Amino acid sequence: MAIAIKKTAAIAIAAGLTFAGSAGIAAQDALAQTTNTVAPTPRATEQLAASSTIPEGDNFSLVVNKRYNPTELRVGTGQADDGISGEALQGATFKVEKLQGDIRDQAEFNRLAKLPQEYNKAGIANKPSITKDGDFAAQELTTGSDGKATFSNLPAGAYLVTETEWENARPAEAGYESNGTETLVPADPFIVFLPMTNPAGEGWISNVNVYPKNSFARVEKAVEDEGKHVLNEDQVTYTLTGIVPSAQEGKKLDWFGLRDAYNNTEIKPDYENLTVKVISVDGAEKDLTKGTDFAVGADEGYNSVAGNLAAGANAGFFVGVKPSVLKPGDRVIATVTADLLEGANTDQEVENSVREYFRHSTDDSNFSEVPPNTPPGDTPPGDTPPNETPNDKVVSYFGNIQVFKTGEEDGKRTALEGAKFEVGKCNAEGTAIDGEAIATGTTGEDGTLTFEGLHVTDYADDAVVEDPGKYCLRETAAPAGYTFDKGAVYPLELTRETKNGGQPANFLTTTNAKSANFETAGDKIANGVAVNNLKNSVPFLPNTGGMGVLIIALAGLAIIGGGVYAARRNSQSA
Numbered sequence: 001m002a003i004a005i006k007k008t009a010a011i012a013i014a015a016g017l018t019f020a021g022s023a024g025i026a027a028q029d030a031l032a033q034t035t036n037t038v039a040p041t042p043r044a045t046e047q048l049a050a051s052s053t054i055p056e057g058d059n060f061s062l063v064v065n066k067r068y069n070p071t072e073l074r075v076g077t078g079q080a081d082d083g084i085s086g087e088a089l090q091g092a093t094f095k096v097e098k099l100q101g102d103i104r105d106q107a108e109f110n111r112l113a114k115l116p117q118e119y120n121k122a123g124i125a126n127k128p129s130i131t132k133d134g135d136f137a138a139q140e141l142t143t144g145s146d147g148k149a150t151f152s153n154l155p156a157g158a159y160l161v162t163e164t165e166w167e168n169a170r171p172a173e174a175g176y177e178s179n180g181t182e183t184l185v186p187a188d189p190f191i192v193f194l195p196m197t198n199p200a201g202e203g204w205i206s207n208v209n210v211y212p213k214n215s216f217a218r219v220e221k222a223v224e225d226e227g228k229h230v231l232n233e234d235q236v237t238y239t240l241t242g243i244v245p246s247a248q249e250g251k252k253l254d255w256f257g258l259r260d261a262y263n264n265t266e267i268k269p270d271y272e273n274l275t276v277k278v279i280s281v282d283g284a285e286k287d288l289t290k291g292t293d294f295a296v297g298a299d300e301g302y303n304s305v306a307g308n309l310a311a312g313a314n315a316g317f318f319v320g321v322k323p324s325v326l327k328p329g330d331r332v333i334a335t336v337t338a339d340l341l342e343g344a345n346t347d348q349e350v351e352n353s354v355r356e357y358f359r360h361s362t363d364d365s366n367f368s369e370v371p372p373n374t375p376p377g378d379t380p381p382g383d384t385p386p387n388e389t390p391n392d393k394v395v396s397y398f399g400n401i402q403v404f405k406t407g408e409e410d411g412k413r414t415a416l417e418g419a420k421f422e423v424g425k426c427n428a429e430g431t432a433i434d435g436e437a438i439a440t441g442t443t444g445e446d447g448t449l450t451f452e453g454l455h456v457t458d459y460a461d462d463a464v465v466e467d468p469g470k471y472c473l474r475e476t477a478a479p480a481g482y483t484f485d486k487g488a489v490y491p492l493e494l495t496r497e498t499k500n501g502g503q504p505a506n507f508l509t510t511t512n513a514k515s516a517n518f519e520t521a522g523d524k525i526a527n528g529v530a531v532n533n534l535k536n537s538v539p540f541l542p543n544t545g546g547m548g549v550l551i552i553a554l555a556g557l558a559i560i561g562g563g564v565y566a567a568r569r570n571s572q573s574a
Contacts, residue, residue, distance in 0.1 A: 051109040055204055058155035060194040063209045066092045066143045068171065068184070068216035069246045069328040071281055078196045078205045086246075086329075088147025089214055090172035092186075093165035096151050098136035099158040103193065112158045116191040121250070127189070130160065140164065145172045154194055162189040166214060180308070181355070183389040185215035185248060215245035219258065219356040221392040226460035227425075230344045230398050230453025231439055235337045238269070238394070240319065242356040245387075246328035251360040254367050255386065257320040257375055258334055259355050261302040261313040265343030266350045271296050271317040274336035281329040294321045297373030308391040310351035318357075320372035345453045348398045348499050353391035394462040399499025401451045401471055401492055402528035405443040407482050409535040415447030416533060418479035423451050426472040430491040433472045440476070450528075458495040468495065473529055482533040490529040498527060 067086030099115070101108040118128045141149035142165070163186040170178055190212065195204040220241040228234040240258045247253050262269060274296060276288040288294050302316025303309060319334045326332070344350045357375050361367070376386065401423060407416035422440045424433035443449045457468040470491040478484035 051104055051106050053204070054104050054156050054195060055206065058153060059206065060154045060156060061207045062096060062151045062154060062159065062161070062192065062194060063207065064094050064141075064143065064149045064151075064161065065209055065211045066090075066147045066149070066169075066214065067211055068214045069243070070211075070213055071328050077199045078208045078210075079199070080209050081211065084211055086213060088143075088145070088172040089169050089184075089216070090143055090145050090147060091165075091169035092149075092163060092184075092214065093140055093142045094149050095138055095140045095162045095164050096154070097138045097160045097162070098133040098155070099160060099191070100131040100133045101158065103157055112193075115158065116193075120188075120190045130191075132160070133157070143169070143172075147172055156194060158191055158193050160189060160191055161210070161212070163187050163212065163214075169214070171216075179218075179220060179392055181219045181389045181392045183217045183245075183356070183387055185217075185245065185360075185387060187212035187214060188248070213246060215248055215360070215387075216243065217245040217356050217358060217387065217389050218243045219354055219389045219392050221352065221354045221394045221462075223352065223394040223396060223462050225396045225455065225462075227455060228340065228396075229438060229455050230340045230342065231451060234340055236267070236340060236396060238336050238338060238352055240334040240336070240354045242332045242354075242389075244326045244328055244330040244332060245358055248360045251362050252367070253323040253326065253358060254361045255320070255357065255359040255372065255376055256323055256326060256332070257318050257357045257372065258332065259299055259302060259316060259318050259357050259375065259388075260336075260352065261299075261310045261316040261354070261391070262338075262352045263310065263312040263343070263350070264315040265346070266312070266341055267338040267344070267352065268341055269317065269336050269338040271319075271336050274319065274334050276319065276321065276332065276334045278326065279331045279333065280327060288321065288325065291371070292322075293325050293371060294319060295371040295373035296320075299374065301375060305355055305388050305391065308353060308393050310353035310391070310393055311349070312347075312351065313353065318373065318375055320375070322369060322371040323367070324369060340453070342453075344396075344398055345400075348400075350396040350398070351393055353393040355391045356389040357386060358388075359386040395459075396462075397456040397459050397496050397499060398453050399456055399494045400527055401454060401473065401494060403443060403449040403473060404528065404530040405447040405449070406530065406532045407479070407535065408532050413532060415445070416479055416482065417443055417445050417447065419443045419449075419475060419482075419484070419531070419533065420477040421449055421473055421475050423454070423471055423473050425457075426470045426489075426491050428469075430470055430472065430489070432489055433474060437474075454494055456494050456496055456499055468493075470494075475531060478533050481536050483536055484531075484533050488531075490531070492527075492529060494527070 063080075065084070066089040067084060068089045070084065070086030099112065101112045103109045103112055115128070115130060119130065136155075139151055141151060143149045166184045166186045169184055170176060170182065192208065192210055194208055195206045196208055197203070198205050222239040222241070224237040228236050240260060242256075242258050244256060245253070260269070260271070276290075276294045278286045278288060290296070296317060296319050299316035299318035303313060321332055338352075340350070359376065403421050405416045405419040406413040420440065420442050422433065422437035424435065424437040426432070427434040438454065439451055441449045441451065454471065457470065458465050471494055473490040473492060475484050475488065
């Protein structure tokens, strides 16, 4: 009997439950799993107490301690383990169901002791049949902020523990914010005995602690786009971050990658030259080497998951990392630059999304030390399908600023070609361009000039700007024959709301501006400004500043000289 029970213990714990969860499990060796691989089988070494010594009463309890992505796999004792790795998971729901049979009866005890040996080891599809106690009402509880769910006042017996809800479970650590991309792979159902023997094997633990784990994956996308403009064909920088999930019990990670999706008319990612680093749970950083540790390539399956996919996505790339360089909880960070293309001005919203792709397997033929540059198919070999997180998406916004230039002569205004303008970010006072101008241009025959593809001021780096600034327009030269105000600066707002010409009602459209007198609208047009130049009104002088001035001067000297000569002759005559 003791041998059978010890085997039960070994197999139950080998299933990766990180608990001493069989009939009577004595002290076990602690195991450390530092890589995403199958755990070694623990040893049961102590003598077990007889079933006849099980305490009387129905006052036993089971504490489910939910953890995600533990970095080490420890064989538990049934007692609380303060050194367990992984973070508490809140919101996971578990159900306990009693199996038929009285473990206080030695024959029934021996029969039930064989079940975990088979049940906890087998895959989901190959679980042996079990018979549940129809007189016991199943109980369900959800883990709290401490990651615990405590089932109390249970009768002695063997119990099936099943994780029933996990999709909405989230890390319980303070300050954690969900971005909607979390994916959890639940723990397999398992059998546990209440009570169970203490580590020394001479008594029973009435309050049994178990530590089933979840594989937790999450992906994050970030962008650095502040001050980047389409009209200058600037580059933006994207950061793709994925959390490495722990392997399921009896399996190991055989695929891990990040799948990026984008519109190739809006941006051109230089993914062949991206960089990848890994940050472990203890903060240590390691740069990975392309070709050795990771690989990249085009991803034709970029749209296989529709959830939160980048709008207009028509291309993608895949970053595959060799599983053997990863540990549970590692953060894989890929950084890539992308050129802004003219197509970004079509809808003025550039979206980019990423999701995490991973797979666990028991089939050694699936493992490779060659990093993948494409994801495997949706129906891979082995017994475990791939998992993907939802996409995390970032958006960059761009808009236009327009100038409508008029020339006024004799009270009549007409479109004016050839006026030069520059645009840039305003200083704090809105009185001048701060630093260098972003772009320059000249009005066309219709008097208009459009600066197309400027970054909006109220949203940058995928976040709202609390104190958005303005753009400043300044005329630098007027067409020949016209004057302009050299000190005039025109501050303009360019926001997500105004980027498509959405302005207050008293603003003119460009079309209406051509036939209006501009006075009632403050000389403002949608997404820009109307600027009027007056015809030069300097009095006429022939070739002022040239030969004409010389002729006039010489004529004046001749008159003066003649007067002096006449005066002398008159004086001599007298």
